Amino acid sequence: MTKPIQPTHTTAYYVQAILSFAVSLSSVAIALIYLPASGWVKGFLALGLLYVVTSTITLSKVVRDRQELSEVSSRVDQARLDKLLTQHDPFKVDA
Template identity: 45%
Template structure:
C-alpha cells in the first residue's frame, strides 16, 4: 500500500534551480545587450527570450498540474478499491 506523502524538494535543489535560472537569464540578457545589432534586432531577441521564459513556466505548471491530477485520481481509485474489499464478505450467503 502506498503512503500519501508528497515528495519534497531539498533547499539545496531549490537554490540550485534558482541560481541556474538567474545565471541563464543574466547571460542571455548580457549576450543580447553586447551583440553588434540594431535596436530592433535586440528588442526582437529580448522579446523572444522573455516569451521562452514565460512559456517554460507555463509548461512546467501544466506538467505539474497533470501529475497532481493523475495522483489524485489514483488515490480515489485506491480508496474505492479499499472500500470494496472492506465491504466484501466471502461467507455471506446469497439469497
C-alpha cells in the same frame, strides 16, 4: 491502506534550480546587451527570450497540474478499492 511514497525535494534542489534559472537568464540578457547589432535586432531577440521564458513557465505549470490531477484520481480510485475490499466478506453466504 498503504500510502504511496511522495517524492521530496531538498532546499538545495530548489536553490540550485533557482540559481540555474537566474544564471541562464542573466547570461543571455547580458549577451543581448553587448551584442554588436542594431537596437531593433536586440529588441527582437529580447522579446523572443521573454516569450521562451513565459512559455516555459506555462509548460511547467501545465505539467504540474496534470501530475496533480493524476495523483488525485489515483487516490480516489484507491479509496474506492479499499472501501470495496473492506465491505467484501468472502465467507458470507447469500441466501
